[in-house]
Amino acid sequence: MGKRPVVLVVMDGVGINNSEYGNAVNAAYKPTLDELWANCPNTEISAHGLAVGLPSNEDMGNSEVGHNALGCGQIYSQGAKLVNENIESGEIFETETWSGLVKNCANGKMHFLGLLSDGNVHSHINHLKALMKRAKEDGVKEVRLHILLDGRDVPETSALIYVEDIENYMAELNDDNFHACIASGGGRMSITMDRYEANWAMVEKGWHVHVLGEGREFASATEAIETYRAETGVVDQDLPGFVITKDGKAVGTIEDGDSVVLFNFRGDRAQEISLAFDGDDSFDKFDRVRKPNVMYAGMLQYDADLNIPHNFLTYPPKIKYTLTEELCKHGIREYAISETQKYGHVTYFWNGNRSEKFDEKLEDYVEIKSDVVPFEQRPWMKAAEITDVLCAAIESGNYDFLRTNYPNGDMVGHTGNFEATVIGVESVDLQLARVKKAVDAVNGILIVTADHGNADEMYEKKKKEDAPIKAKTSHTLNKVPFIVYGADVELKQDENLGLSNVAATVADLLGIEPNEHWNPSIIKK
Ligand SMILES: O=C(O)[C@H](O)COP(=O)(O)O
Numbered sequence: 001m002g003k004r005p006v007v008l009v010v011m012d013g014v015g016i017n018n019s020e021y022g023n024a025v026n027a028a029y030k031p032t033l034d035e036l037w038a039n040c041p042n043t044e045i046s047a048h049g050l051a052v053g054l055p056s057n058e059d060m061g062n063s064e065v066g067h068n069a070l071g072c073g074q075i076y077s078q079g080a081k082l083v084n085e086n087i088e089s090g091e092i093f094e095t096e097t098w099s100g101l102v103k104n105c106a107n108g109k110m111h112f113l114g115l116l117s118d119g120n121v122h123s124h125i126n127h128l129k130a131l132m133k134r135a136k137e138d139g140v141k142e143v144r145l146h147i148l149l150d151g152r153d154v155p156e157t158s159a160l161i162y163v164e165d166i167e168n169y170m171a172e173l174n175d176d177n178f179h180a181c182i183a184s185g186g187g188r189m190s191i192t193m194d195r196y197e198a199n200w201a202m203v204e205k206g207w208h209v210h211v212l213g214e215g216r217e218f219a220s221a222t223e224a225i226e227t228y229r230a231e232t233g234v235v236d237q238d239l240p241g242f243v244i245t246k247d248g249k250a251v252g253t254i255e256d257g258d259s260v261v262l263f264n265f266r267g268d269r270a271q272e273i274s275l276a277f278d279g280d281d282s283f284d285k286f287d288r289v290r291k292p293n294v295m296y297a298g299m300l301q302y303d304a305d306l307n308i309p310h311n312f313l314t315y316p317p318k319i320k321y322t323l324t325e326e327l328c329k330h331g332i333r334e335y336a337i338s339e340t341q342k343y344g345h346v347t348y349f350w351n352g353n354r355s356e357k358f359d360e361k362l363e364d365y366v367e368i369k370s371d372v373v374p375f376e377q378r379p380w381m382k383a384a385e386i387t388d389v390l391c392a393a394i395e396s397g398n399y400d401f402l403r404t405n406y407p408n409g410d411m412v413g414h415t416g417n418f419e420a421t422v423i424g425v426e427s428v429d430l431q432l433a434r435v436k437k438a439v440d441a442v443n444g445i446l447i448v449t450a451d452h453g454n455a456d457e458m459y460e461k462k463k464k465e466d467a468p469i470k471a472k473t474s475h476t477l478n479k480v481p482f483i484v485y486g487a488d489v490e491l492k493q494d495e496n497l498g499l500s501n502v503a504a505t506v507a508d509l510l511g512i513e514p515n516e517h518w519n520p521s522i523i524k525k
């Protein structure tokens, strides 16, 4: 091509926060990032709320919407917003899927499985309430709820707030003809919500409690949560699975003739459990022991290429004109690499929730296997291993555009462990120095940015001056850095810039005319 290669680094979860309080990014020793920020063209860009297609500016960013915006140069209404609209207009209940679900369980139960919170990253409790209410109106008699406790997109020990809320809601709905109750549950990082096949054993554990009704027994979800908290001290996302029983019997195993709705709208952590429900006898990820004959549907279609799940209630955004597609048209050779935890972020999310490549010949994707450990124990994760392989790819001269995601700021940030998160950010900085050197060796251009904040705010904001410090595990509403190294450009400084302006900027740096559908480049002309 004769063009200068462009390397883009997403430092997952590394936002900009002017306050030092709980700020693991500022607390980290990060000479390379500091030097780049001080000496290179840079700007701050938005990564949350309306800038990434979420319902409001109160919604923090997340990896799905962040990488979608980065990789497609446009702002699409995202799952959270689409489901809101679909419920508000009532269209969701006019779908064949909904009527099929209702009809299918005429003599059985309707099960709702999903993340119980108002985090709005994977799900929203209001969506669940709307589905339950309508199920009752449509004549469903028995509803069972399988709850995944959050504490990752919401405060780390907030599960009981949502349990109480939904139990009160069910109590109001329950009458002589309708009965809804919680049947099983567990922490979202302990059961069911694995992603990118990092740890199928989590899904197997979820299958056992939700479907088979096998697990430690409790009389209520509150009892389970309180008992586990007292025994283990773990936070909500890590609480073990539990089964609710009455008179020695699980109240809501999933049986032939039942219907099951996964009320999460986000795809990554919804796919594996969906495969377990949809899969025929050839399913071999774990032994399901018993596979009930149910109608299963997702709140959204999680992967349109792979048709997961077969039935769904809301169409995902149809993301068109992605950067990868455009670059392929120009013969640009692309390379994407991350470790398992974020591999799908730089491929599937980046390409508009598409799991197939646009052009086999032009694209190479590499996954480095993530550790299966609590990440506060190994905050460096696989940053060095990613860099080994990435630098070799840069120096090979075989690629024109290379992108990577370093998960540390985010994955360690989600543990709520400040010290470990500082080390996570420092690990990324160490690798950044190596990437920069490789970029220099090929006379390339380096872009450093992030998909949303997390490590930049590790403590919940205090409500009272003398309140104790409380760890914050979720993402933030903060802006993220955008830095260009190795190119003599001037960057715009504009309140309205966001992640969706990055694709056009990459095209500019590669000497390609940005697609007309994209938001404008950040480079001043
Ligand atoms: O799934 C998760 O781990 C969190 O809910 C969101 O994190 P991510 O958007 O950075 O993946």
Ligand SMILES: [Mn+2]
Binding pocket: 012, 013, 062, 063, 064, 066, 410, 451, 452
């Ligand atoms: Mn992220």
Ligand SMILES: [Mn+2]
Binding pocket: 013, 063, 410, 411, 414, 454, 475
């Ligand atoms: Mn995250």
